[in-house]
Amino acid sequence: MQPYLLPYLGYFQLIAAADCFVLYDNVQFIKNGWIERNRYLLDGEAKWFRVSLSKGSHQQQIMDRRIAEQFDPGEILNKLGFAYRKAPHVQPLLSWLEALLAEPASSIAELNERILRACCALIGLQTPITRASDLSIGTDSKAQERVLEVVRACGASHYLNPINGGHLYQAEAFQQAGITLELLSATLPGYRQGPGNHPFAAGLSILDALMFNEPETVGAWAKRGEIVSA
Numbered sequence: 001m002q003p004y005l006l007p008y009l010g011y012f013q014l015i016a017a018a019d020c021f022v023l024y025d026n027v028q029f030i031k032n033g034w035i036e037r038n039r040y041l042l043d044g045e046a047k048w049f050r051v052s053l054s055k056g057s058h059q060q061q062i063m064d065r066r067i068a069e070q071f072d073p074g075e076i077l078n079k080l081g082f083a084y085r086k087a088p089h090v091q092p093l094l095s096w097l098e099a100l101l102a103e104p105a106s107s108i109a110e111l112n113e114r115i116l117r118a119c120c121a122l123i124g125l126q127t128p129i130t131r132a133s134d135l136s137i138g139t140d141s142k143a144q145e146r147v148l149e150v151v152r153a154c155g156a157s158h159y160l161n162p163i164n165g166g167h168l169y170q171a172e173a174f175q176q177a178g179i180t181l182e183l184l185s186a187t188l189p190g191y192r193q194g195p196g197n198h199p200f201a202a203g204l205s206i207l208d209a210l211m212f213n214e215p216e217t218v219g220a221w222a223k224r225g226e227i228v229s230a
Contacts, residue, residue, distance in 0.1 A: 001162075002027065002062060003112035004034040005051060006119070006205040009218070010162065010186030013225030015120060015127050017184055018160055022150055023116075025063040025109040026133040035062060036108055038205040042083040044198030049076045049205075053108060063109040063133055073101035080207065086194055087211035096122070097207070119206060123219035130154075144169055148177050160184055160227065171230040181230040189221055 003023045004011060015021045029035060037050035052068040077098055084090045100118055105111035109131075117129060135153040137146070147169070151159045159174060163183040174181040190200045191212055201208075209218045 002033075002035060003109050003116065004038070005036060005108070005112050006038050006115060006207055007034060008038075008203045009188055009206055009209055009221060010184075010203075010225070012119065012123065012125065012206060012222040013186050014160065014162060014184050015116075015129075016125050016222045017225050017227055018127055020154055020156065021127050021129045022135070022154065023109070023113055023129060023131045024150075025113075025131050026061050027146075028058075029056070029060050029062045029065045029108075031058070035065075035112065038207075039203075040080055040083055041193055041201055041204055041208050042079075044193075044196060044201070046201055046204060047079070047083070049079050051076075051108060051111065063107055063131075065108050067105060067108055067111065073098065076101065084194075084211045089211050089213075093207065093210055122210070123215045123222055125219065125222060144173060148174065148179065151179050152177075158182055162186070163228065166230055169230065174230075183228050183230050185226045185228055187221075187224040187226060189224070 001011065001014065001024055003025055036053055037048050039046045040049055052071045054066040054068045056065055077094055081090065081094055100115050103114070105114065120127065132150055135150060137149040137153050141149055147159065156179070158180045160182045161169065161184070163185045166183045169181055171181045188202045191209065193200065193208065193212060206218065209221070
C-alpha cells in the first residue's frame, strides 16, 4: 500500500492481517489522495487536515515528494485540538502526534512511515514493515506485474489487497505466477464520537478512533478484518 497519512482503521486491519506489510513508496505520487491529507471530525462533519508539500513534477514518486519548508505542524495540531477538545484522550494523543510531526523528514513518505510505525506500536501491531524501494524489483514493470514483482521479492506465496481494489487484479495471473490473491474486507465498528446525536462518521483518520477509545481497544478492532478469496 502507498504510505498514507494517519489512515483509517481499515488500513491497519490490512497491516494486522499481513505477515509482511510493504510501503509502496516508489510509485507515482497522486495529488489530493490520502498521502498528504486525511479527515477528522468537527461538530459532526468530516473535515480535512494536510501536510503541505513543495511543488514537484506530477511524475515524481512518493518517496521524492518533499515537505514544504513553510509546513507548520501547529496548524494540524490546532485544528485537531479544537475539534476534539472534549474527547477523553485529546491531550496525550496531541502530545504524541506533536513529537512525530516535529521531527524533520526528507519526504512525505518518510514522515508517513514514521507515523505508521508509531501508530502500530501504540495499538499493539507487530507486523514487519518494509519499503518497496528497498526491494530488488525492476523499474519498467507497471500495475499488476509490478505488484507481482514486489511479492516475489518478499519471497511470499500470498498477496493481500483491500477488497475495494480487487478489480485491479486478475486472480488467474497471480495463480499462474504461483501466488494466491486474497482480499481484505474491512470491518469498521461504530463508537460514540463525543457529545451530540450526530450520525456516526466512518472512515476517518485513525486519530478519531484514538481520541475516543483506548489504544488497546483500537488495536483489537484492527484485528477484525475479514480475508476472502479473490
